[in-house]
Amino acid sequence: MNAITRFITAARTSWIVLVVGIAATAGLFVAAGYQSADSAPPVGLPDSAESVQAAELAEQFADEGATSAFLIFGRESGELTDDDIAAITERTVELADISLEGFVPPPTVSEDGTTALVVLPLEVEDRVSVQAERADEIRALAVDGLPDGVQVWFTGAEGFAVDFAAVFEGANFLLLGITALVVALLLIITYRSPILWIVPLAVVGVADFIAGIAARLVADAAGITLDGSVTGILSVLVFGAGTNYALLLIARYRDELRLNLDRRVAMAIALRGAGPAIIASGSTVALALATLLFGELSGNRSLGLAGAAGIVVAMAYALLVLPAALVVFGRWLFWPLVPRYGSADKVSRSPWGKLGRAVSKRPVMVAIVGFVVLGAMASGLATVTVGLSQNDRFIVKPEAVIGQERLAAAFSAGSSAPATVIASADTAEEVVEGILDIDGVSEATIGAQNDDIASISVILDADPESEEAFALIRDLRLALDDLGDGQALVGGNDAAALDQRDAQARDQNLVIPLVLVLVLLVLIVLLRALLAPLLLLIAVVASFFSAVGIGSVLFTTVFGFPGIDTTVLLFSFIFLVALGVDYSIFLVTRAKEEVPTLGTSEGMIRALAATGGVITSAGILLAAVFAVLGVLPLIALTQVGVIVCIGVLIDTLLVRTVIVPALTFIAKDRFWWPRRPELTDAEAAARGANGQAERMPDELPETDTREKEPVGA
Template sequence: MRHLTDFVSGKFTAWIVFALAIVAAGILFATAPASTGTVAPTAGLPASTQSAQVAELQKQLPNSDAGFALVVFDRGGAALTEADKTAIAARGAALAPESLGGQLPPAQFSDDGTAALLPLPLPAATDSDAQGERVADLRATAKSDLPEGLNAFVTGPEGFQADVAAAFQGADFRLLLVTVIVVAVLLLITYRSPWLWLVPLAVIGLADGLAGILVKQLANVFGFTIDASISGILSVLVFGAGTNYALLLIARYREELRRHENRRAAMSQALRGAGPAVLASGSTVTLSLLTLLFAELSGNRALGFACAIGIVTAMIFALLVLPAALVIFGRGLFWPFVPTFGSESPTEHGFWSKLGHGVSRRPVVVVIGSVVVLGALALGALNLSVGLSQVQQFRGNPESAQGQAVIDEAFPAGQSAQTIVITPTDALQSAEAIATETPGVDAVSVGAAAGSITQLSLTLAAEPQSDAAFQTIQDLRAAYAGAGDGASAALVGGTDATALDEKTASAHDEALIIPIILAIVFVVLLVLLRALVAPLLLIVTVVASYFASLGAANLVFKTVFDIPAFDTNVVLFSFLFLVALGVDYNIFLVTRAREEAGRLGTRPGMIHALSATGGVITSAGILLAAVFAVLSVLPIIALTQIGVIVGIGVLLDTLLVRTVLVPALVFVTGDRFWLPSHPAKVLALPARELA
């Protein structure tokens, strides 16, 4: 490794590394074609699910790619007037030319006379941009020339899809801009230098840009769909993890500059000291992300693929390009706090040294106190629920959500959802009878037919995407599966069925992937620390921190934001990011503690490691929490929830677990922490002499 570190930090070779990075980046940026990623996120159900099979079979039916919207009119709960009804009829006539057949039936009025509903079948849209423009035109037409006080909302599948796409429109740029600003401000505060912060920011920014290009090009090769939510999370992850690596390296470099007069020798030593921790950390995160390739949902697989490439790119730039850039600019880069050769490190007798000594005096009390705090926070997860309706997906109140709220209030619960049954035509009567007799089904109508299949359209009694609606879908599927004739081949799909299948697939992904992630983290720690006790204790702290952050976030969302549940994929993604990134701080602290234990002994080694890394771990944690909080820039509840959970978890990791609980566990277990190895005995004699 010495040859590589000397090459990266050499007098002439540092310039070569830096120049090669700039040239390679320039070539990639210049030759990269325009992005072909989608805007709105897609879950991507496996082909084995009934919802996916129904969607595929529907392609055989006439107008299978047609759209569908709902136009709803109301007066804020008051009864509609005769003038309102006349205006609604006029709006129906104005909207008719836009419909699939060129004409519309009269509007349907609610039983209490407070709302009117106009179903609007639409021709297929060529892409999301065309769909968004069409919905905007429909909304303008529906609201034109209405009596004062009468409201019109375009909702339904078409309205929701347009609002989701609008929420992600320009998401890449907004997230990147806010992320860069947050990282720049925090780096400026951390280093208190007018220009040092520019170097890591520029290097990680370059890594983010290249990662985005590589992901989109490789996604085309391997058949992944990269939507705006994945691109946004990718940028947040690259900036967060990349800046963490940069903070660790710069802190070690500054430390070595006090011990070496030659800055190149200092960087070479800093790379040898911090490099293994960065490699282990980045490898753990990358392997954890790659476990998503085993997921059933293609959206999860695409996220794992993209973010793994992003982490590898950030790691390469942090270990090769950043050291070369720092060496080129010299010691003056740290002005006005330049680390001079032979000066004493301020960490030796600073806050973290005092904290380490304080924890070492009462480690059992600290462990008990930390466990009580984490356990109390974790209690908030006891009433955790998963699954949000369409209306609850947004932070804010877009028109589609407003319209859906009116429908839910004034019309039968399942009026706006589409439940579809595809049945063999020769079993149509039996399939229709089974649907009619199933509890929870309000209405059944025969739809289009083609070849040997026919479509049934069902209206459910339950609110869309509710537990009751899911139970009805399950009952329907069980009834068809148990039919003794051709109706046993009938398949149930549509809005509620798709949501149910996504929830089921997500639960499968959690049950499969979470244990694999824990196994990967354990194996990496086992290899890195060459110990058994340490990895077990560290895994326990990681899991405890995750449940504490989940419980705290659940309380925040329910009591402050009135959000009743987590989105389907939030639990898995939060676990992945928290465990994979949380282990970073374990690795940063414990690898340094192992290094110092061989020189000083376990107890003083941990105190010295905490003194040296406590500041950088805290800075990195605060920065990472702030970067993930940037996800709340987009008005999508799922991203906000991920940002809040990861933010809380990272702060718990850096302020409590890594800096207090883990040192206390080391002090309690002593040399047994490193069993079956004995790093504290490697240099026992010099340690005694040093003491």
């Protein structure tokens, strides 16, 4: 470790580190290039899902790779006239050239005469840019020549795919721009320097750029597709985590500049002190994200792989490139608040140290009150509703949702997304009769069939992807076990959405315990203790439940969201537990350094005083970065951003500041059980009475200055 830190910080070799870092960055860019995500999000279900099996069998009756778009025609009010219907029919002729079959069926008019539906068969296209271009062409042809007052909405599977992709059009640049601006402002406020913030922001910005390339290369090698939502979250992760690591390192570097005349010696000491905490923190986050690779849904696996790769890149740049970049410049980089050698010990006057001293006087009461507050915040969990329909996933209703709602109002609720039952051809008639006996089924008709199987279209009396629709799919599957040969399969959009929600629940039940075990193991290895890791894990999990409770209340009362998306709880848990425990790692590892000199209680107070400012700044910055996800009009990302933002603030301002120190003061030396600290609290008190506890700069021997450097250099 000493050899590495010397190589990174030494006058002759720090330049080598910078040059190699720049060359590696440029080389990776030239070799791999930068590509924005141009793939639609995959469905993500495993082959074992019933809806996937049904879709594979249904391919026997349709052209492989076929999809469809719905064009909904109607007036703002009133019925369509005969001239309107004739004009709409003429539009189907014009659209035939785009149709997969070279033909578009005539419009179907609702019973009330207000709405006409045109189903347009299309070839599946995975590239979102091509999808968007085709959708624009379809819209232009559909509206051309329509009578005044007749409107058209592009919806269906293709319409939702296009509108979902439009959410992320330019999203990377928007997120990157706002995130960089937020980080820059907070760094300027934190350092109160017009210069210093440029270095960490530049390093983290390059790390984010390279993380995107690295994530794509790793994903391509693993056969995983990255879409716009994954790359957007990746940027937020890299900027948030990378800036946190930079804040911790620079804060330690600034402290050491006060104690060492040579800035390179100061950086080497700071790197040895902060490095293990940064490595433990980054490893915790990367491993927690990697647990998503055990999930069933490909969307979860893609986020896990990309996120883990991005965190490793951020950690590497923070530990290798940033120290070399900082020592190239002199102390003037901190101007106007340049840390002078031998200046007063600001840590001893820190308000965080005073807070720690106050907590140490009544730690039991403080811990009880702290957990009561967390419990009160978590009470909002009683209002949590998990699950959003396809129509409810957008903050601002796009065209596809408006068209879907118009279709559902004019036709049977489930006519826009009928279920598909694949049954044996010999028992198809019996299966249809049994299906029609199920309450909530409006219609069931036999469609295409061959010698082996038949496709049965089932229209449900429920809105697509609603709880009523899911209940009917379950009833349908249960009834089919006793109909025909008992081998019939249920597919379609509602069945796929239900299978996806169930798979998400299974992923959640698997990944969450894995994350808890991994975080606990990392803490045990880092602290070489058992009790301290358990206490830290309990505290950070409590902050997660508190954040979800507050978030749920906000979503219902302020945002007006109908529920929480199925992916939100899992992603929020991983981000909060992995990132939230970082601050406890930073605090406790610093306390562990102080124990041999000050003992457990005084060591914790000193650690809180030393890290309180930087951890608070890091927490506020990370919370603000995740809040940036709210700029995208997608409810799931807004909810993740809000919950993580709230959770990080709770963890930073309450858990790490009050609850963790209180638990430490209660446990005293037992906090490090079963490993006995080098110095007990009683011994530390005795040593402090002899005037040996405080480490003031004027007490340091001159030999600590190492290589001489002019003050302010």
